[in-house]
Amino acid sequence: MDIDNIECVSSSDGVEDDEIHSSVAAHNHHHRKYPLKPQNISNNIAGLVQGIVPATSVHELLECPVCTNSMYPPIHQCHNGHTLCSTCKVQVHNRCPTCRQELGDIRCLALEKVAESLELPCKYYTLGCPEIFPYYSKLKHEELCNFRPYSCPYAGSDCAVNGDVPFLVSHLRDDHKVDMHTGSTFNHRYVKSNPREVTNATWMLTVFHCFGQYFCLHFEAFQLGVAPVYMAFLRFMGDEADARNYSYSLEVGGNGRKLIWEGTPRSIRDSHRKVRDSHDGLIIQRNMALFFSGGERKELKLRVTGRIWKEEQNSEAGVCIPNLCT
Ligand SMILES: [Zn+2]
Numbered sequence: 001m002d003i004d005n006i007e008c009v010s011s012s013d014g015v016e017d018d019e020i021h022s023s024v025a026a027h028n029h030h031h032r033k034y035p036l037k038p039q040n041i042s043n044n045i046a047g048l049v050q051g052i053v054p055a056t057s058v059h060e061l062l063e064c065p066v067c068t069n070s071m072y073p074p075i076h077q078c079h080n081g082h083t084l085c086s087t088c089k090v091q092v093h094n095r096c097p098t099c100r101q102e103l104g105d106i107r108c109l110a111l112e113k114v115a116e117s118l119e120l121p122c123k124y125y126t127l128g129c130p131e132i133f134p135y136y137s138k139l140k141h142e143e144l145c146n147f148r149p150y151s152c153p154y155a156g157s158d159c160a161v162n163g164d165v166p167f168l169v170s171h172l173r174d175d176h177k178v179d180m181h182t183g184s185t186f187n188h189r190y191v192k193s194n195p196r197e198v199t200n201a202t203w204m205l206t207v208f209h210c211f212g213q214y215f216c217l218h219f220e221a222f223q224l225g226v227a228p229v230y231m232a233f234l235r236f237m238g239d240e241a242d243a244r245n246y247s248y249s250l251e252v253g254g255n256g257r258k259l260i261w262e263g264t265p266r267s268i269r270d271s272h273r274k275v276r277d278s279h280d281g282l283i284i285q286r287n288m289a290l291f292f293s294g295g296e297r298k299e300l301k302l303r304v305t306g307r308i309w310k311e312e313q314n315s316e317a318g319v320c321i322p323n324l325c326t
């Protein structure tokens with residue numbers, strides 16, 4: 001939501017920004033001060049942090065003119081002083097891409113030193129990360145930053161969309177036409193007329209909204225070794241640490257038999273594929289699934305019921321420990 005607000009006001013003047021943002025993001029004054037789009041922010045921030053050097057140019061100097069990535073040591077230069085990152089240097093066959101002269105093997109120590117003295121905010125600054133890092137350790141942090149965007153949890157295609165949770169929820173609803181449910185219990189029926197077609201993994205996704213959080217329920221068919229199976233599992237739209245605050249159960253049955261799964265939802269930081277391949281969910285053999293479906297075993301008709309609940313935090317430790325004294 002913060003992103004939307006930030007983008008909405010990007011054309012208005014600074015005073016108005018302050019007023020709008022003070023109510024929206026008062027918990028994070030950074031948002032209020034620099035309501036900039038992510039792609040513009042690092043240039044401008046460099047100026048704010050450094051103060052002395054016209055920082056836009058420093059930042060531009062550290063951008064490889066070929067691949068436009070930030071340069072890290074060893075930074076190379078040609079005889080005329082054109083700089084180049086080490087990845088690109090290998091690929092230009094000893095010709096400076098800027099002036100076409102022979103490149104040689106000159107390192108640009110001065111620029112490396114300048115970079116070392118820089119301190120820059122995390123690039124997920126606009127998403128709420130307040131951290132500032134020395135140039136060379138920024139990259140490491142950004143790979144693990146808790147504010148980094150999530151990838152789209154939709155499993156059916158290689159969707160390249162990413163963003164924060166509210167953004168992805170709208171994206172799932174509007175672009176993938178995913179079913180949205182409010183509440184922590186569900187009762188779903190999965191019907192497929194030709195369940196033998198298991199090689200083309202069919203799958204479904206439903207999003208649940210409860211406890212102020214969003215959860216993705218995946219249901220799909222795939223080949224587990226030689227056995228065709230169905231699998232259902234829940235993912236939490238948030239980080240691993242928060243996912244652990246929740247539990248869920250899934251039940252499927254029919255004809256007097258029942259399978260029950262109880263687990264902890266996995267974070268959507270873990271890919272759909274990774275969770276599936278770790279078998280962290282309710283797995284139903286196809287024969288069993290057809291048995292549950294009743295009838296002539298020609299059609300798959302699975303009723304899956306489930307529940308999501310919040311784990312008691314800091315519950316009195318004694319409660320779970322059996323009383324050995326009595
Ligand atoms: Zn490069």
Ligand SMILES: [Zn+2]
Nearest residue numbers: 078082096099
């Ligand atoms: Zn050159």
Ligand SMILES: [Zn+2]
Nearest residue numbers: 122124129145
């Ligand atoms: Zn960060």
Ligand SMILES: [Zn+2]
Nearest residue numbers: 152154159161
């Ligand atoms: Zn998507």
